[in-house]
Amino acid sequence: MDKSTFEAVFAGREFADWLQEGVWVADGSGTVVFANRSLVALLGQEDTAGILGRAWQDMFNCNEPLELKDAAQAGRSSWCFESCRVRGANNKETPARVEVIRRTTDGVPWLIGSVTTAGRSARLSGLTDSTGRQVMENAVDGICIVEERRVVYVNRRFEELTGYTRSQLGMLSLDKLVSPRDRQAVTQATQAPDKVLTPVHHEVRVVTRSGRELDCELRIVPTESSAGTALLCFLRDISPLRRAQRSQSDFIAMVSHELRTPLAAIKEAMSLLSESASAQLKDRDLRYLGIAREEMDRLNRMITNLVEVSRMEAGKVSLKLEPIALEEILTRSLESLTLLINKKNLKVEKRIQERLPRVLGDQDRLLQVFSNILDNAIKYTPPSSTIRTTVRYRGPMSDVLALVGLSGGGSYIQATIEDSGPGIPAEFLDRIFGKFERVDPHGPGIGLGLSIVQSIIELHNGKVWASSVLGEGTAFNILLPVREG
Numbered sequence: 001m002d003k004s005t006f007e008a009v010f011a012g013r014e015f016a017d018w019l020q021e022g023v024w025v026a027d028g029s030g031t032v033v034f035a036n037r038s039l040v041a042l043l044g045q046e047d048t049a050g051i052l053g054r055a056w057q058d059m060f061n062c063n064e065p066l067e068l069k070d071a072a073q074a075g076r077s078s079w080c081f082e083s084c085r086v087r088g089a090n091n092k093e094t095p096a097r098v099e100v101i102r103r104t105t106d107g108v109p110w111l112i113g114s115v116t117t118a119g120r121s122a123r124l125s126g127l128t129d130s131t132g133r134q135v136m137e138n139a140v141d142g143i144c145i146v147e148e149r150r151v152v153y154v155n156r157r158f159e160e161l162t163g164y165t166r167s168q169l170g171m172l173s174l175d176k177l178v179s180p181r182d183r184q185a186v187t188q189a190t191q192a193p194d195k196v197l198t199p200v201h202h203e204v205r206v207v208t209r210s211g212r213e214l215d216c217e218l219r220i221v222p223t224e225s226s227a228g229t230a231l232l233c234f235l236r237d238i239s240p241l242r243r244a245q246r247s248q249s250d251f252i253a254m255v256s257h258e259l260r261t262p263l264a265a266i267k268e269a270m271s272l273l274s275e276s277a278s279a280q281l282k283d284r285d286l287r288y289l290g291i292a293r294e295e296m297d298r299l300n301r302m303i304t305n306l307v308e309v310s311r312m313e314a315g316k317v318s319l320k321l322e323p324i325a326l327e328e329i330l331t332r333s334l335e336s337l338t339l340l341i342n343k344k345n346l347k348v349e350k351r352i353q354e355r356l357p358r359v360l361g362d363q364d365r366l367l368q369v370f371s372n373i374l375d376n377a378i379k380y381t382p383p384s385s386t387i388r389t390t391v392r393y394r395g396p397m398s399d400v401l402a403l404v405g406l407s408g409g410g411s412y413i414q415a416t417i418e419d420s421g422p423g424i425p426a427e428f429l430d431r432i433f434g435k436f437e438r439v440d441p442h443g444p445g446i447g448l449g450l451s452i453v454q455s456i457i458e459l460h461n462g463k464v465w466a467s468s469v470l471g472e473g474t475a476f477n478i479l480l481p482v483r484e485g
């Protein structure tokens, strides 16, 4: 089986993992080469190891034979098996409905299957056609259906958003509604709907009939219809949101710029004071000065983060790339935080694999990444506890790469920073990378550090994520591609 061909075909692997339905992909001979998380759970397995390499038919027990042959001769490309059972944990069997579609991409045939347990499919089939139509007609998002490159249905909201009537839209193709800048992605989908295997999401600028431009989210979902693959398109106007975001970042950029100058002056005045008057100052006064300086540094870090966020949003950040030993960046960041580490009497453990290859990165930005993550680890770890750091190599076949959707065939360096703090609730593990997101809104900080971390790592084509056990600690993981060539 050619894995890279499969990866290219099934670009929405991460998406498939979040589906509630069990989903798998089998190669031309019927051998399973991909299974999503829901399928692993439905079959009572711990991971995909017991599923990959099996014949797809072996996963189900059905009243009718699971054969695609006859139907294929009749020119069909999708099959549905209503009365099946899946055997999960403790050999418990659950009634299920199995659907299989056949796709050929670049001459390579694939089978894509989904399994829905009975409770769910009954709920879905309970929707009558007319209810479905009403839901579509009154939806808050614009909806249109494209069949054979033609718009065959639009709801009311779609007409409102674009300014065109149904009959006008019936004569237009969808790509003509978006600005030339975004047209290519939409044209690709409408011209070759068969190649859209999973839902795709684009941010596009829609040009209305009166020539106004609207920032919109466009989600294109492939679906089987009697005429072949139809595309269900959902359009959401996000221009008010984008406007609000733009004024928010303009405001932040302005305020943080204005704060920098007086802060630098206060810092300078304080160091002059402590140098010139240190002989006359009492211990207590020197302690107060020390506290003031620490807080000043904290304020400075916050402002640096604010400035950085607005520069990134304005697309003003360009990386100065060079080969970098990630372990050295970690060591330098730890050194710069020695005072804070010692103040809390923390122990820092370092496990660094030998002879690690380098990554291609921007030194200053990667220092900022580590310093933001370590700053948090120090902040949240109780005094006299331990922070563990690891840097290791991850080859192209490493499980961790597949888990985070980095399976393009390259190798990576993984750095992990693990603290022994209070941990982060599961529902916040992704959210904390958003701007101004904090678990405790009254806690310290302004919630920008991790958002900068994520932006910098993504600019480096890497990945960052957190895992945590409440009451035991949090681990932040970074993957950065090894320098090619």
Ligand code: ADP
Residues within 6 Å of the ligand: 372, 376, 377, 380, 419, 421, 422, 423, 424, 432, 437, 438, 439, 440, 443, 444, 445, 446, 447, 448, 449, 450, 451, 474
């Ligand atoms: P800030 O630290 O400035 O608030 P961050 O973006 O660095 O912003 O972090 C966002 C939020 O994530 C923090 O407010 C905190 O609630 C949570 N957080 C980050 N790191 C940790 C950690 N190591 N342990 C527990 N919570 C954390």
